[in-house]
Amino acid sequence: MIYAQQLVTSFIASVAFGMIFNAPRKALLQCGFAGMVGWLLYIWLKDLEVKPVTATVVAAFWVTIISHYFAKKYKTPIIVFSVSGIIPLVPGGLAYDALRHVAQNEYDQAVSLGAQAFMISGAIALGLVLAEVTNQVIRKALPARTYAPQSVVGSKKRR
Helix, strand or coil: CHHHHHHHHHHHHHHHHHHHCCCCHHHHHHHHHHHHHHHHHHHHHHHCCCCHHHHHHHHHHHHHHHHHHHHHHHCCCHHHHHHHHHHHHCCHHHHHHHHHHHHCCCHHHHHHHHHHHHHHHHHHHHHHHHHHHHHHHHHHHCCCCCCCCCCCCCCCCCC
8 A cells, every 4th residue: 555655656757757847748757757767676675675865776776767768758858757757866855954953953863864865966966867878879789770761961963
């Protein structure tokens, strides 16, 4: 039951974020799906007692891989899907708690929570980069398609 609630709320959060940032209507379901899959992976790995930073890297990686797929399939920029899909992973609650502890002069707790938020933010960036590198390696490893150039400068036939 808890997984169902988590999936629904992560889907809604990703779709809502896509709407706020004017993602095309036809892409909103895919945005929600990307966020839902990323959050599902994150909570599943956390249940398996994987550290939060590692779980975030894996989830961000797969959000970006899914985003690449949707971008190619729906001929939409990848950023539409990846930004909306990453939103459930953003450590906003940790950052808020860190600042709340600063306001209460509990600096040891604030530093600890701030460091965790910083590490998770870096893990998101690392997951995005790893997926992009993986995509580039796969694209270069696959045989290049041969396209007939439509117009190449200097290649006109003389009559």
